[in-house]
Amino acid sequence: MTAESVAPEPMWLVAANVVRWRRYGPGGQELRPGTKSYRGGAKVYVMGTYGGMAHAEVSTIGRGRGSARWISIDLGSRHLHTFRPELVYSPAVLRRAEAGSVASPTREEAEKLAVLLERLAADYRDSHYRAPHSTACFCHTCPVTPG
Structure with missing residues (x-):
């Protein structure tokens, strides 16, 4: 049996989902789906954090938007939600x-x-634009009303 055929030991990581819609543009009045690298709703794993605790940036592993191949990128925590521990x-x-x-x-x-990142990401989303949401907003924090 070769070293490459041995499966690595499972590891606890923090999993999260990419926001389906993110605010964009002047005052955050526009919406864009997901991020440039990940589709909205995509599951990612957090490898680590940096950038100060006020605006935590996270290193992530997930399936890329275009090719569905595994990628590793750094991302603002405000673009993620539903942080939870997961045995990978x-x-x-x-x-x-x-x-x-x-x-x-x-x-x-x-x-x-996971608890810390959920709180920081929510604070980061709220403080990033400091402007009210548009009336027909579908971002992560606004409730979706059927209409």
Whole structure:
């Protein structure tokens, strides 16, 4: 059995979803689906954070928008929601996490990080534009009303 055929050990990571619609443009009055790299609703894994705790940037692993191949990019936490701990078994994700020198956190550490990132991302979304939403807003924080 070769070293490459051995499956990596499962690892606790923080999973999140990309916002379906994000505010864009002057005052955030325009909406765009997902991000440039990820489709709206795509599941991503957080490898780490940086950039100060006021506007946390996160390093992510997920399926890219165009090719559906696994990519690793840095992203503003305001573009993510529903942070949660998850035990990851996918060899592709685990290889990228190991290449990024991600320390394997315990479940409790992943839970604490998920709660912190959810709060910071919500604060970051609210403070980023400092302008009211448009009347027909479908961004993550606005309730969708059938009409």
